[in-house]
Amino acid sequence: MNKHATKLILVATILIGGLFVYNGQKHQTTSVNQGIAEASIVKPKVLKYGLDVQDVVFQDFKIKPNAFMGDILMSFGVDFDKILALEREAEDVFSLRKIRSGKNITFIKDDECADPSGFIYKPSLLQFVKFDFGGEVCVSKHEVPYEVCVESASGVVNSSLWNAMMDQGFDVALVDKMEDAIAQVNFHAAQPGDQFKLVYERIYVEGKPTSTGKILSAAYKSGEYLRYGFYYENDKYKGYYDQNGSPNKKTFLNAPLRYSRISSAFNRNRFHPVLKRRKAHLGTDYAAATGTAIMAVADGVVTHRSYTKGNGNYVKIKHDKTYQTQYLHMSRFARNVKRGTRVKQGQTIGYVGSTGLATGPHVCFRFWKNGRQVDHRRENFPPLNPMDDSELPEFFAETTELIDELQAVPFADRKVVFAGNNAD
Numbered sequence: 001m002n003k004h005a006t007k008l009i010l011v012a013t014i015l016i017g018g019l020f021v022y023n024g025q026k027h028q029t030t031s032v033n034q035g036i037a038e039a040s041i042v043k044p045k046v047l048k049y050g051l052d053v054q055d056v057v058f059q060d061f062k063i064k065p066n067a068f069m070g071d072i073l074m075s076f077g078v079d080f081d082k083i084l085a086l087e088r089e090a091e092d093v094f095s096l097r098k099i100r101s102g103k104n105i106t107f108i109k110d111d112e113c114a115d116p117s118g119f120i121y122k123p124s125l126l127q128f129v130k131f132d133f134g135g136e137v138c139v140s141k142h143e144v145p146y147e148v149c150v151e152s153a154s155g156v157v158n159s160s161l162w163n164a165m166m167d168q169g170f171d172v173a174l175v176d177k178m179e180d181a182i183a184q185v186n187f188h189a190a191q192p193g194d195q196f197k198l199v200y201e202r203i204y205v206e207g208k209p210t211s212t213g214k215i216l217s218a219a220y221k222s223g224e225y226l227r228y229g230f231y232y233e234n235d236k237y238k239g240y241y242d243q244n245g246s247p248n249k250k251t252f253l254n255a256p257l258r259y260s261r262i263s264s265a266f267n268r269n270r271f272h273p274v275l276k277r278r279k280a281h282l283g284t285d286y287a288a289a290t291g292t293a294i295m296a297v298a299d300g301v302v303t304h305r306s307y308t309k310g311n312g313n314y315v316k317i318k319h320d321k322t323y324q325t326q327y328l329h330m331s332r333f334a335r336n337v338k339r340g341t342r343v344k345q346g347q348t349i350g351y352v353g354s355t356g357l358a359t360g361p362h363v364c365f366r367f368w369k370n371g372r373q374v375d376h377r378r379e380n381f382p383p384l385n386p387m388d389d390s391e392l393p394e395f396f397a398e399t400t401e402l403i404d405e406l407q408a409v410p411f412a413d414r415k416v417v418f419a420g421n422n423a424d
């Protein structure tokens, strides 16, 4: 596929606006000391990692590959005895061995010149571990206060390639989640002019927007075709449903990779780039970086986890008596995937590579129907069962608010000059 042709495709307006604070979640608590019945003005306390930022100095330190925490601490003047005590204390809370190289730790000091009295490590965005060794050695795990706000976005696809969105700096995680929210839409086949809008959660830490949370509702419009997705969760149901309560889930995922592009379509008469002759291509190639996770497109049982000279490392899955899928050229298999393993839709079964007969890293995805290879992009699969009738009143009651929120977001319809011709 011509690189130039696909590169300049522009995706238009992405309107993002903070809407309303979602309740029922943790809110950041900033303690403000008012100085009761006193005339003096007391400065509001600003806390970071539970410490008053006016009392301490924080210093970030990046952990180099293969560095040991003990050595690092020693180079920062921490006593050997304290390091041993810290290792012992940490074992039950958060082992020092779990601190990953390449990530930062933040030293806590009384002032710039002092030796550190502790450090902070953040294993995830919403968690931190405090290692104290100023006085008595103490290790404690904490949750970062955060706020969940509801935001909205809308946009127009000016390309048949959904992937182009990512070149435009659109939040990749959100694209990914939108594929889950309205799974019936084949985002690989997005058409110029298609419109979408969504209402989703955004997590704020210390007042700054960070990752996205759930998508609460989404709509996708392609000509006359309009699809909705609403998040619904209780004891029995969890996931995305359309306005009628039908699950927005597909029998088969559109592709075994997220954010992939089709580098070679199913074609019964293709010129083979390696063999240099005409040979039917009975699969669909998805190009992606080596190591990208490959997903099972549906629930099933692994029948093959093997290697051949042509296929390289490959996995084959039997879904039912009609359908099987096969994934070729893997760099490696997922650890827990063996012959006979039951896998779930979306589960990682291996990683992109170029083993076997391949010019570059990609997955050759092969779809078998009654023992014959077919183009899965032309198949119509039966829809999944809708929810119980008895559930519907509650579903409709719960989704009313979501519908109102989504209706309040206009579809973006700004036309943007289409720069470049489309290779597809």
Ligand SMILES: [Zn+2]
Binding pocket: 264, 281, 283, 284, 285, 363, 364, 365
């Ligand atoms: Zn192929």
